[in-house]
Amino acid sequence: MRAYLEHGMHVLPKPVRLYSVGPIFRYERPEAGRYRQHTQFNVEAIGEQDPALDFEVISLALQFFEELGFSKYRLQLNSTGCPKCRPNYVSVLVDYYQDKRDVICDDCKRRLERNPLRVLDCKAEQCQPVIAGAPNIRDHLCEDCRTHFDQLLQYLDNAGIEYDINPRLVRGLDYYTKTVFEVWVQGIGSQNALCGGGRYDGLIEELGGPPTPGIGFGSGIERLVLTLQEQGIEVPPAPKPDVLLVHLGSEAKAEAVRLVSELRHKAVPALVTYGQKSLRAQLRDANRAGVQVAVIIGEEELQKGVVQLKWLDKGTQETVPREEAVQKLVDLFALKEA
Ligand SMILES: [Zn+2]
Ligand SMILES: [Zn+2]
Structure with missing residues (x-):
């Protein structure tokens, strides 16, 4: 938000959609999946108060976890209200x-003095029955906050997105307003939050900027990886290169080095062998790298302006004019924009 102000992003068309990724540090006792330094990515959409934007940001989070x-x-x-209705x-x-007061934990006694909303997310056993009977913020929202929340629920319903309204989901800081959300999965023994987010319509003003609404979420990457492992979810392997340039002789090598660069500029994942190795050794490298086709250039191919395409899966080989070979490899393997 400081960067938003510092770089005058308020003049950009709104909402301004931003992301950030970086290390986060916290002064807290480390435990499983909670490190003192971790990496977090954040998504923010700034300058718009329409609940349709809340829906957009929440949908983005859900789609990401689904993918x-x-x-x-x-x-x-949940809704955490606003400075008008929250007090x-x-x-x-x-x-x-x-x-x-005599049945709740000591932490909650302190929270009641300093940050009363936080009693709602206390984990202590003795506090649970008290929380269960606590008044619900939803019954105390102002007209503006209530309409906003109802509208968001309607957008979610229309999209067939399921949710739990969780009255215990609150934020302790004043600049948080209205929508609060988290995405949970069942971990070993407990629920893991994959992300946390919500509106912070008061934040930019608190930092000295003009009144500017905003909504976003953050997600800890180490925690995500741990949860993927816990859930036995396989991460797809990194894509393999499709093409290996194989060369015999220094002139052929020069052409192979040029050609691999041309293929890469045309978005074909391609490698070239380094050093001077025998054809057999280079084809062994091709097999190890898992490529589909070896492009072989020797002295003879160089003179004739052709290459040999050796298809490793089929074991077939063909002689093709160089330009035609490039086009063929582009047609088959060039990565397309998603
Ligand atoms: Zn309100
Ligand atoms: Zn407590």
């Missing part, structure tokens, strides 16, 4: 806790 191979995830959803809810909540 990673997660299947049994659940969207957890009222907080006082109702504190009132409710008034006569329960």
Whole structure:
């Protein structure tokens, strides 16, 4: 958000859609999947308060987790209100806790003084029955927050996206507003949050900028990898190169080095063998690299302007004019924009 202000991005067409990836540091006791340094990616959409944008950001998160191979995830959803309606809810909540102080944990006693909303996500056993009976923020939202939330639910319903409304999902900081969401999967023993996000309509103003709504989410990459492993989800292997340039003699090598560069510029995943090796050794390399075709250039091919295409899976070989071979490899293997 500081970068948004510093670089004058408020003049860009809104919403401004941004992402960031980088190391995050936290001062906290490390535990399984929670490191003091981890890598997080973030998605933000800034400058628009329409709940249709909340829907866009949530859909993006869900589509990402689906494409990673997660299947049994659940969207957890809540509204955390706004500076207009939240103070009222907080006082109702504190009132409710008034006569329960002797049954709740010490952390919650402190939270009631400093950051009362956080009592709702306490994990302590003794606090659970108290939380279960706590007033629900949804019954205390202002007209604006209620309409926003209902509209978002309608967009999700229309798209057939399932969600759990989770009244315990709250954020402790004042600049968070309205939509709060997380995506959970069942991990070993407990629920793992794959991401957390929501609106922060008050943040840019708090940093000294003009009032600017925004919504986003962040996801920890190490945690994602751990959860993929826990769930036994196979990560697809890195794509293999399709073509290996094989050469015999230094002039043929020069042509092979030129040709591999041409193929790469045309988006064909291609390799060339280094050093001077026998044909047999180079074809063995081709097999090891898992390529589909070896392009063989020797002295004779060089003079005639042809290459040999050796198809490793079929074991067949053909002589093809050089330009025609390039076109053929482009047609077969050039990577296309997704
Ligand atoms: Zn409100
Ligand atoms: Zn507690």
